[in-house]
Amino acid sequence: MAQGNFGNSGSRTHAYGWEAEEAVEQARVQVASVLNADPREVIFTSGATESDNLALKGVVDAEIAAGGKRRHIVTSAIEHKAILDPCAVLESRGFEVTYLAPQREGLVPVEQVREALREDTLLVSIMHANNEIGVINDIGAIGEVCRENNVIFHSDIAQSFGKVPIDVKAQAVDLLSISGHKIYGPKGVGALYIRRDPAVPLVAQMHGGGQEMGYRSGTIATHQVVGLGSASALCAADMAVDGERIEALRDRFWAHLKQIPGTVLNGVESPRLQGNLNVGFAGVDGETLIMALDDVAAANGSACNSTSVRPSHVLLALGLPEDLAHASLRFTFGRFTTEEEVDYAASRVADVVGGLQARNSAVST
Ligand SMILES: Cc1ncc(COP(=O)(O)O)c(C=O)c1O
Incomplete structure (x- = not known):
């Protein structure tokens, strides 16, 4: 060439x-x-x-x-x-x-x-x-x-x-x-x-x-x-192997997350992309959540522009209430994700969500 x-x-x-x-x-x-x-x-x-x-x-x-x-x-x-x-x-x-x-x-x-x-x-x-x-x-x-x-x-x-x-x-x-x-x-x-x-x-x-x-x-x-x-x-060469590995990482993460009270999976569990998990956390404010998780590369369920922060049109179309749509995060897992990263992210999410839920229930009682 x-x-x-x-x-x-x-x-x-x-x-x-x-x-x-x-x-x-x-x-x-x-x-x-x-x-x-x-x-x-x-x-x-x-x-x-x-x-x-x-x-x-x-x-x-x-x-x-x-x-x-x-x-x-x-x-x-x-x-x-x-x-x-x-x-x-x-x-x-x-x-x-x-x-x-x-x-x-x-x-x-x-x-x-x-x-x-x-x-x-x-x-x-x-x-x-x-x-x-x-x-x-x-x-x-x-x-x-x-x-x-x-x-x-x-x-x-x-x-x-x-x-x-x-x-x-x-x-x-x-x-x-x-x-x-x-x-x-x-x-x-x-x-x-x-x-x-x-x-x-x-x-x-x-x-x-x-x-x-x-x-x-x-x-x-x-x-x-x-x-x-x-x-x-x-991708064609590694589709099956990558898919299995990524799915195992995603499932490991979900096994941790679903222990957190008020956690809901958005969308059917299967058939779903191996590397995708979209989770709502009841009882927490979405903005506070994503800001507190600044070392975890999750995406929130909001489409932002300069003038407004709107909840995702996808989550609203599924019938989620606005606050839960706001408090939903998308986690994705890929070819280069490691188990250590998954475990670290899961414990960070558990700590942050647990902390926010405790704070909110203290305020409301
Ligand atoms: C489903 C879907 N369609 C279209 C696009 C836009 O793709 P591109 O950035 O290549 O134009 C994306 C990426 O954000 C996507 O996820």
Whole structure:
């Protein structure tokens, strides 16, 4: 490979370009093989946000371009904002979106999807694993229902890609969004799987040089893409071993935590991503809790912006009261997490939560 692989993979007239192109094509094979897909079904993007936007808006634009009349989309209320926000844009363009309310356990059952389908349903977008509570939907079954009804099925698999087996030859999925940084790859790179048979009608959202089979113009971020490819290959090789080890760590942590009075697990215990635990602590203030746990890298159930701290839309959609949604933390466990870290974090959480609960009950008596 030329030093630093300087060439542009789109330059077909010299060796630097060929080497870069070869590296990109190898990455495409690596990403595709995690899904058992044809490499020609994978296009590179800047991340799952772009892939989600391209999938949703691209399907809608293809319908309009073909003179089709379908204007209904089905999704769930607990999707990532990268789905919910494009859906809001499409609503402003005259589309009707049904936001399925998940069950208390966070899952979207296939029957709920079936019942939501209408004559004019064009697209269903339901995520595989939820990014906050980690629960895993049965995208194979949902895809079957969509296919029976001639509806296109997209799934945001940013959280499950490389962690939960997905096989596009066995599962009736049409479009899948992937992100590099969820699998220890680089940030700012992702991919969209686009089924070729039956072909998914999709109109590009970025126009220009016609790269990525015309679906996504712009010079490819070669180094990022190569990183995504390598990260995909590592995940594929170690999926089962990593999964088992991470699940054991997560279960060890949960065994400690569930001893704390007032502790509730948010979302169904299984099927759930091996590395995810989302826990609510009754009787404590969420802000005080996260501030006191400054040496534990947990995420709180709040989406913060400069003017407000709102409880997570996911936890509220599950029916949690606001205070418990505020006092919920997401703990994630990964390839590099150790038992010592798990035990340390568990004892810190137990101390802090116990201390806050004792203080609050002293104040209220
Ligand atoms: C489910 C899901 N979708 C989309 C995204 C956005 O991914 P990216 O940062 O690659 O655009 C994320 C990451 O936060 C995610 O977890």
